[in-house]
Amino acid sequence: MVVGELTEEVQMVVIGGGPGGYVAAIRAAQLGLQVLLIEKEDIGGVCLNRGCIPSKALITAAEDYAKGKNGNVPGIDHVVTLDFRKVQEWKDSVVTKMTQGVDMLLKGNKVRVVKGEAFFVGQQEVRVMTDTEAHNYHFTHCIIATGSRPVELASLPFGKRVLTSTEVLALGEVPKRLAIVGGGYIGIELGQAYAKFGAKVTILEGTPSILPAFDPSITRLIGRSLKEWQVEVVTGALAKSAVESADEVRLTYEVNGEVHAVSADYVLVTVGRRPNTDELGLDAAGITLDGKGLIPVDHQGRTSVANIFAIGDIVAGPALAHKASYEGKVAAEAAAGMHSAVDYACIPAVVFADPEVAAVGLNEDEAGKVYEKVKTGRFAYGANGRAVSMNAANGFVKLIADEESGVLVGAQVVGAEASNLIAELALAIEMNATLEDMALTIHAHPTLPEMVMETAEAALGTPIHMLKK
Amino acid sequence: MGVFQFAFPELGEGIHEGKVAKWIVHEGDFVREDEPLAEVENDKAVVEIPSPVEGKVVQLFFSEGAVASVGEPFVSIETNALTSDDKVDVPKTPLEDAGLANTVHEVKQAEAVKVSETTPNRAATPERVLAIPSVRRLARENGVAIEEVKGTGEHGKITREDVLAHLANQGRGEPAISKSENVELPAKEAVTKPIFASAQEEIVPLSSIRRSIMQAMVKSKFSAPHVTMMDEVDVTELVSFRNEMKQVTAARGVKLTFLPFIVKALIAALKKYPYLNAELDEENEQIKLKKEYHIGIATDTDRGLLVPVLHHANHMSMWELAEQITALSTKARSGKIKLEEMRGSTASISNIGSAKGLFFTPILNYPEVAILGVGRIRETLLRQDGEIVDAQMMALSLSFDHRVVDGAMAQLALNEIKAVLAEPKRMLMEV
Numbered sequence: 001m002v003v004g005e006l007t008e009e010v011q012m013v014v015i016g017g018g019p020g021g022y023v024a025a026i027r028a029a030q031l032g033l034q035v036l037l038i039e040k041e042d043i044g045g046v047c048l049n050r051g052c053i054p055s056k057a058l059i060t061a062a063e064d065y066a067k068g069k070n071g072n073v074p075g076i077d078h079v080v081t082l083d084f085r086k087v088q089e090w091k092d093s094v095v096t097k098m099t100q101g102v103d104m105l106l107k108g109n110k111v112r113v114v115k116g117e118a119f120f121v122g123q124q125e126v127r128v129m130t131d132t133e134a135h136n137y138h139f140t141h142c143i144i145a146t147g148s149r150p151v152e153l154a155s156l157p158f159g160k161r162v163l164t165s166t167e168v169l170a171l172g173e174v175p176k177r178l179a180i181v182g183g184g185y186i187g188i189e190l191g192q193a194y195a196k197f198g199a200k201v202t203i204l205e206g207t208p209s210i211l212p213a214f215d216p217s218i219t220r221l222i223g224r225s226l227k228e229w230q231v232e233v234v235t236g237a238l239a240k241s242a243v244e245s246a247d248e249v250r251l252t253y254e255v256n257g258e259v260h261a262v263s264a265d266y267v268l269v270t271v272g273r274r275p276n277t278d279e280l281g282l283d284a285a286g287i288t289l290d291g292k293g294l295i296p297v298d299h300q301g302r303t304s305v306a307n308i309f310a311i312g313d314i315v316a317g318p319a320l321a322h323k324a325s326y327e328g329k330v331a332a333e334a335a336a337g338m339h340s341a342v343d344y345a346c347i348p349a350v351v352f353a354d355p356e357v358a359a360v361g362l363n364e365d366e367a368g369k370v371y372e373k374v375k376t377g378r379f380a381y382g383a384n385g386r387a388v389s390m391n392a393a394n395g396f397v398k399l400i401a402d403e404e405s406g407v408l409v410g411a412q413v414v415g416a417e418a419s420n421l422i423a424e425l426a427l428a429i430e431m432n433a434t435l436e437d438m439a440l441t442i443h444a445h446p447t448l449p450e451m452v453m454e455t456a457e458a459a460l461g462t463p464i465h466m467l468k469k
Numbered sequence: 470m471g472v473f474q475f476a477f478p479e480l481g482e483g484i485h486e487g488k489v490a491k492w493i494v495h496e497g498d499f500v501r502e503d504e505p506l507a508e509v510e511n512d513k514a515v516v517e518i519p520s521p522v523e524g525k526v527v528q529l530f531f532s533e534g535a536v537a538s539v540g541e542p543f544v545s546i547e548t549n550a551l552t553s554d555d556k557v558d559v560p561k562t563p564l565e566d567a568g569l570a571n572t573v574h575e576v577k578q579a580e581a582v583k584v585s586e587t588t589p590n591r592a593a594t595p596e597r598v599l600a601i602p603s604v605r606r607l608a609r610e611n612g613v614a615i616e617e618v619k620g621t622g623e624h625g626k627i628t629r630e631d632v633l634a635h636l637a638n639q640g641r642g643e644p645a646i647s648k649s650e651n652v653e654l655p656a657k658e659a660v661t662k663p664i665f666a667s668a669q670e671e672i673v674p675l676s677s678i679r680r681s682i683m684q685a686m687v688k689s690k691f692s693a694p695h696v697t698m699m700d701e702v703d704v705t706e707l708v709s710f711r712n713e714m715k716q717v718t719a720a721r722g723v724k725l726t727f728l729p730f731i732v733k734a735l736i737a738a739l740k741k742y743p744y745l746n747a748e749l750d751e752e753n754e755q756i757k758l759k760k761e762y763h764i765g766i767a768t769d770t771d772r773g774l775l776v777p778v779l780h781h782a783n784h785m786s787m788w789e790l791a792e793q794i795t796a797l798s799t800k801a802r803s804g805k806i807k808l809e810e811m812r813g814s815t816a817s818i819s820n821i822g823s824a825k826g827l828f829f830t831p832i833l834n835y836p837e838v839a840i841l842g843v844g845r846i847r848e849t850l851l852r853q854d855g856e857i858v859d860a861q862m863m864a865l866s867l868s869f870d871h872r873v874v875d876g877a878m879a880q881l882a883l884n885e886i887k888a889v890l891a892e893p894k895r896m897l898m899e900v
C-alpha cells in the first residue's frame with residue numbers, strides 16, 4: 001500500500017478534460033459546485049489536442065497551399081513553397097492557444113485540475129494515480145468523460161509506419177505516399193489534406209461507399225473531388241496485413257476475393273474509435289457496460305448509479321465534440337439539481353472535406369418513414385452569386401420538410417462553408433421553422449446563406465434563381 | 470366503410486364546453502360535409518357545429534340540453550371514404566377556416582399514428598412534438614410530459630402559454646420558472662431524484678424551496694452590503710398592555726402576539742425614514758421610495774423559510790394585522806399560500822424570539838432595504854433614575870442596505886421603533 005494514502009472530500013469529480021469533461025466542469029462550477037477535474041494527459045482532450053482543432057488547422061493550411069499553387073482566381077499567379085515543419089509549428093501554436101484558453105477558463109471558474117489517471121474504487125470514490133503517488137477522492141457527484149481512442153485492427157497492429165490519426169496529424173514532413181484504411185470522415189479529411197500537400201493518397205473502404213453515413217448524392221460529389229486530387233479510392237476493400245520495412249510499408253488488401261497490395265510511407269488506420277471505459281474500474285462503481293463498451297445512461301446522462309453521470313464518446317450517439325459538450329452541460333445541471341435533459345431535436349454533423357459536407361436532422365429516406373409525406377427542395381451553389389464569386393460553384397443545399405405542416409425536419413449542405421451554413425438549419429429545426437418561415441426571412445446578399453432561403457422557395461415551388469423543371 | 474368519431478370541437482379560444490341546444494340531424498340521417506349537425510350554446514353565443522365529413526349519422530352522444538366538453542365523443546358518422554384501417558383524410562371544413570379545428574386535427578393525427586403502427590415501412594419513431602427548446606425546458610422543469618400538452622400553435626405547436634395552461638389545469642398552481650427571484654411555490658415540491666446513500670452520509674437533493682432560498686440568500690448577501698444595528702427596548706408597558714388585552718382578544722377569537730405591535734412600530738419608523746422603505750435601482754442609478762407599506766413576515770415552515778406579505782399593512786387596524794398574520798402563516802405552513810401572497814413586500818420582519826433567540830444578523834429580503842429582526846423578551850433588572858427596577862427587554866436587530874442608508878439614519882429609525890414599542894400609547898397616534 002502507498003504510504004500516507006489520503007482521501008479528500010469533493011462535491012463533484014469530473015474524469016477527463018475533453019470537450020465533454022471541461023464543459024461539464026465549468027457548468028457545475030457556475031452552478032456553485034466545488035469541482036475537481038482529473039485529466040491524465042492534456043486538457044482539451046482529443047478534440048483540442050489530437051482531433052477537431054489540429055486537423056482543421058492542417059486542412060486550412062493544405063487548402064491555402066493548394067489554392068496558392070493551383071491559383072484560385074485566373075490571372076493571379078503565385079510562386080508557392082511549402083515548409084511543412086513551419087506549418088506544423090503553427091498548427092501546434094493553434095492547439096496551445098486553445099488549450100491555454102481552456103486552462104484559463106477552468107481557473108477562472110475555480111475548477112481544480114489534477115493531473116493523473118483515475119479509476120473507481122467505490123460508488124463514491126476514485127483513486128488518481130500519477131507517476132509518483134496515489135490520492136483518493138470521495139465525491140458526491142461524478143461525471144465520467146473519458147472519451148475514446150482509435151480502434152486497432154488485429155491484422156494491422158500500430159507500429160512505426162502503421163499509424164493512428166494522432167501521429168498522422170503530427171508528421172514532420174509530407175509523406176510521398178499515404179495509404180488510409182477507413183473511408184469515414186477522419187480518413188477523408190486527412191487523406192484529402194495530405195493529397196493537397198502533395199502526397200499520393202490511397203483510401204481503402206470496407207463498405208461499398210466512402211462516408212457510408214451520408215446520402216449517395218453527397219458521396220458522389222466527394223468522390224469526384226477526391227479523384228481531382230488524384231486520391232485513389234477503393235471500396236469494398238478488406239485490409240489483410242501491413243508489412244513494415246526500413247523505408248516503407250506494404251499493405252495487402254482483398255477486393256471481391258482478389259488480393260492487391262499498395263506500398264506507402266505510412267498507413268493510417270482509422271476504422272472507428274472505442275470508448276475508454278475498460279480501465280476505469282467501473283465494476284467497483286457498480287456500473288456495467290453495454291455490448292459496445294458504452295455506458296448506458298438515462299435522459300440526463302445518469303448511469304445506473306444515481307450520483308454518477310457519463311457523457312461524450314463513452315455513451316451512445318455520434319462521437320462528436322459538440323454532442324459531448326451538450327451532454328456535459330446537461331449532466332452538470334442535473335447533478336446540481338436542475339431538471340435538464342438531453343432533449344435535442346437534432347445534432348449537426350460536418351465533414352471538413354473539399355467540398356465541405358454538413359447534415360442535420362433526417363435525410364429524405366428517414367423522413368419518409370416518419371412522416372406521411374415529405375417535401376424537399378434543392379438548390380445549387382452554381383446559382384448563388386456569392387458562391388460563384390468565391391469561385392466555389394460546386395455543391396448544393398437540400399431541405400427536407402414534413403409536407404403537411406411545412407416544418408423543416410432535415411437538411412444537407414455540400415459545398416464551401418457548409419460547416420457554417422448548417423448552423424442556421426439546426427436552429428430552424430429546433431425552432432420548428434417551416435419552409436415558409438425560411439423563405440420569408442431576408443438573407444443578406446450576396447452571401448451563401450441566401451441559398452437556404454432559395455432552397456426553401458424551391459421546396460415551395462417558387463424559386464427565383466432557378467427554373468422549375 | 471368506416472365510422473368516423475367526431476369529438477366535440479373547441480368553439481373558440483378558452484371555451485371548453487357547450488350546451489347542445491338542438492340537434493339538426495337525427496340518427497340515421499345522411500349528412501353532407503359542412504352541413505350543420507347541431508346548435509350549441511355557450512355563454513357567449515349559439516353556434517352551429519358543421520359536420521367534418523359526409524355520411525350517415527350513426528349515433529348522437531348527447532341529448533338536447535346536455536353539456537358537452539371539448540374532446541368528448543359527439544357524433545359518429547358512417548362514411549364511404551374510410552375503412553377503419555384507412556387513414557382518415559379529413560377534408561377541410563369551415564371549422565378549420567374558423568380556427569376551430571383542433572379536434573378534427575387531433576382525430577386525424579391519432580388515426581395517422583395508428584396507420585404508421587400497422588404499416589411496416591413506417592419507422593417506429595413518432596413524429597416530433599413541435600415545441601421549441603425553451604418551451605421543452607419549461608415543461609421539464611415543471612414535471613410536465615411535453616407529449617401530454619395540447620398545442621394551440623400552428624400545426625399543434627406547443628407554446629409557452631400551452632405549458633402554463635396545462636399546469637393550471639392540473640391544479641398545480643403557479644409554475645416554477647427558472648431563475649425567478651421570488652420564493653418558489655410551496656405547493657410544488659421538487660421531483661425527488663433517486664437518492665444515493667452511503668454509510669457515512671445521506672444525500673438529500675435540494676427541494677425547490679430550498680433552492681430558491683439558496684438563490685435568494687446568495688443574491689442578497691452578495692449584492693447588498695448590509696449592516697446590522699442591535700439594540701434593546703424596555704417593553705414592560707407593552708407586555709402588560711398585551712396581557713390586559715388578552716381577554717378581549719380571546720373573546721374575538723384572535724391570537725394576539727407581539728408581531729402586530731412590531732409591524733405598527735416598524736411602519737412608524739419607515740414613514741419617518743422613507744429610505745428604509747425603498748428599493749435601489751442600480752441600473753438607472755436611482756432610489757425608489759415606496760409609498761405603500763407591504764410588510765413581509767419571515768415564516769418558518771416544514772419546507773423552509775417563506776415570507777408571506779401583509780399588503781398595505783399601513784391601512785390595517787391592530788385586529789386586522791393580527792388576523793392577517795395568523796391567516797398567512799397558517800397558509801404558508803400548510804402549503805396553500807399563493808405566489809402573489811409572497812410578492813411585493815417593501816420591508817420585512819424576522820422573528821427569532823419565538824425560538825428563544827436574542828440578537829442576530831438578518832439577511833435582507835432583497836431588493837428591500839431594511840429588515841427588522843426581533844429577539845425574545847427577557848426579564849431583567851434595570852437601573853432607572855438611580856433605582857433598580859424590573860424590566861422586560863426586547864432584543865432588536867435592524868439590518869439595512871448600506872448602499873442606500875447610512876448608519877446614523879438606521880439608528881434613528883431603530884430609535885423610532887423603540888420609542889413606539891416602549892410606549893404603546895403612541896401607537897394610537899400611528900393608526
Ligand SMILES: Cc1cc2nc3c(=O)[nH]c(=O)nc-3n(C[C@H](O)[C@H](O)[C@H](O)COP(=O)(O)OP(=O)(O)OC[C@H]3O[C@@H](n4cnc5c(N)ncnc54)[C@H](O)[C@@H]3O)c2cc1C
Pocket residue numbers: 015016017018019020021038039040041042043044045046047048050051052053055116117118119145146147148165186276279280311312313314319320321322323324
Ligand atoms: C482526427 C479527429 C478529428 C476530429 N474532428 C472532429 C470534428 O471536426 N468535429 C467534432 O465534433 N468531432 C471531431 N472529432 C471527435 C471529437 O474529438 C470527439 O468526439 C470528442 O473529443 C469527444 O469528447 P469527450 O469529451 O467525450 O472525450 P475526449 O476528447 O476523448 O477526452 C477524454 C479525455 O479523458 C482523458 N482520460 C481518459 N481516461 C482517463 C482516466 N482514466 N483518468 C483521467 N483522464 C482520462 C483523456 O486523456 C482525454 O483527454 C475528431 C476526432 C479525431 C480523432
